[in-house]
Amino acid sequence: MPKELQPERIDGHTVAITGATSGIGFYAAAQLADLGARVLVLGRSESRGRTAVSALPDPARHEFVQLDLADRTSIAKVGDRLGELPRLDALVLNAGIVAGASGPGQAHRIGAFGVEEIVGTNHLAHAELLRRALPAVRRVVSLGSMLTRKIPFDRENWLSEKHYRARVAYAMSKHATEIFGFELHRRLAEVQSIVVHPGGAIDALRPGATVRRALAKPFRGIVRGKDQAARPVVAAVASPELRGGEYLGPHRTAAAEVQQPVPTSRDPELGEWLWTETERLLGSRIPAEPRHPIG
Template identity: 30%
Template sequence: MKIDLDGKTAVVTGSTGGIGLAAAIGLAGAGAAVILNGRDEDRVEAAVRTLLEAVPGADVAGIPADLSTAEGCDKLAGELPNTDILVNNVGIFGPKPFFEIDDATWERFFQLNVMSGVRLSRAYMKGMMERGWGRVVFISSESALNIPADMIHYGFTKTALLSLSRGLAKLASGSGVTVNSVLPGPTMSEGVGEMLKEMAAEKGLTVEEAGVEFVKSERPSSIIQRPATTQEVANMIVYVCSKEASATSGGALRVDGGVVDSIVP
């Protein structure tokens, strides 16, 4: 199967690194014109350079915008009025004891992880439906199903994305627009790598070895027994954005290494 997205435009939120940048590189490699996004202009420009190194000659641009606010989402939609593909990837995570999570933290996680996808889907989906083709993807997490006791606020936002994705898929019924969620498990992104550095230093391990140990101890149900790479997750994202995935909508597609102990997707 050859995925060809020539002539399509894709915006990937939170794409200055990690899964977002890997997905952007994959989409550009399939021929899509790609818009990168992040809060910091310098990091967005650096990500554009990284993508061009990976896919020479790619059609790529960057739009810096803080998507935790309505104003930031309006800025992105104002500079890019239409897109064929929307990958709602931006998000934050981090462990914190439940009794120490104040209202402001709950609100911060909700605004970025959930409302950015609400606002951008509202901005772009109607045009996709009118044109008869489009792909919307929400990057959820296995934590949407296995709510972590030390990250309840994070798991809550990722569960919310499953509801949003399924509802929007029904809204777009018969229009040629598909809406899906992708659920990564532990993934060796820059953020996770930073989180593992302290553990690695304490135990005299490499970050990669610490990642394996983390998965085995904290996600023992993992079948692959290691973190996924960002490219492995990006492969699923690129597929679900493709023309070939036209019969896949309303799905919650797991790239979790088998962490969720279920025989049903």
């Protein structure tokens, strides 16, 4: 497989993206729509969702689906609906709570899954959505983070039960996302599970943003606009040579490149442990085999 990847057209494919009303999720939706995909825009706000759909190429081809990852009833309803589709070519698990969104003093909160809300939303909510959607899913794209390289996975405090810092909780959620994504590949060989990290992204660097070039210049090569950060996600969905188990990150000229995650992300013992913990916290088993033919 080439190290550098460029997506191809995926006319007729259906792709669902969580958190697709803004940021990386929206830009991924737009780029995939450009490649011919039908995009299901999953998001919490109906007004923002319909605005996002209207901004996509050929908006009549796409659909907004209201999804609140903080609401287990909403997750169940949307997950079951996705699972009933004849075929879902890709499910992109993009949405999530970002550390510090409520300011430096962000408080520890318990979310819908009875654990700290950042890990609950970013990992457990997506795992439950996927569990219900599995009958239709062909490819899963999970968004990790380069923060996993800076903050190690803490198996004893991944749910912030001993002590809490929002940035660490966010890192734990992204470690969990990566570990679970690779374990998914090991357990469900017929479902292509690909993990992506988009690099650093800020809105100030996207085309057309009103920011002085002098302010943006020091960050070039370190962080990129969210339109650029969406490119590895698009490559993960629309690169036919991928077979699952890959870890993609940004590339300066190509859409993405195959990279290596931190060792804990690929650790099979840790993956088995997290899978079991995830099932325990969800209160449900995740099917050991996909329930669809491959074709």
